[in-house]
């Protein structure tokens with residue numbers, strides 16, 4: 001992926017630089033001093049770029065539900081903090097469509113309370129409700145800028161509404177979301193949506209462009225702007241331009 005400020009790539013370890021699964025550069029729009037949340041941070045490349053922009057007075061949190069991505073991102077936290085002279089990154093395990101639920105706390109609970117019967121399941125459900133209600137991982141109105149690079153399309157179609165509501169919920173009043181993603185010029189038919197390779201390849205989960213924009217307005221955002229529009233399609237499949 002082409003990043004606009006190439007200087008910020010210099011401190012990145014090769015292992016992080018190489019793990020770039022993005023489709024744009026949302027990092028360019030982040031400002032000094034901001035609290036930033038990166039949805040689906042992967043190995044943390046965007047987070048480490050933004051850590052330099054927000055500086056010591058800001059903070060960058062990367063969210064991902066994939067254990068191996070998170071451990072790769074965390075592997076270089078100390079090294080990068082030492083290079084920068086400050087530690088302002090954090091990597092957390094959650095589903096981006098439920099930023100209230102801390103999946104690492106859930107993992108610890110499950111280790112101590114494995115599910116063997118319906119009573120165990122009821123206990124688990126109560127614990128989840130307790131966490132979401134009393135100790136939300138990302139509280140309401142706590143983030144200046146939410147960014148995401150090629151992840152929203154991967155969220156299940158039926159969860160997409162709640163995903164946009166979550167983005168709106170965690171943002172402070174006047175907060176912003178800067179999202180790079182794949183959209184389509186037509187509705188993607190069901191038989192392409194259920195193709196696991198097309199879905200995992202960040203293609204068939206794409207929302208139709210106008211629906212993508214409407215989703216922000218529906219969630220409560222007051223305006224939506226297209227900051228950059230790729231001239232060439234990402235892919236064209238059966239005449240559908242992605």
Ligand SMILES: C[S@@+](CC[C@H](N)C(=O)[O-])C[C@H]1O[C@@H](n2cnc3c(N)ncnc32)[C@H](O)[C@@H]1O
Nearest residue numbers: 020021022040041042064065066095096149154
């Ligand atoms: C295409 S990669 C993009 C990674 C990163 N943003 C980048 O630019 O390199 C998608 C990432 O999102 C994560 N992901 C996908 N769906 C997710 C979800 N519902 N909740 C949390 N993470 C998710 C995956 O584990 C993966 O690390």
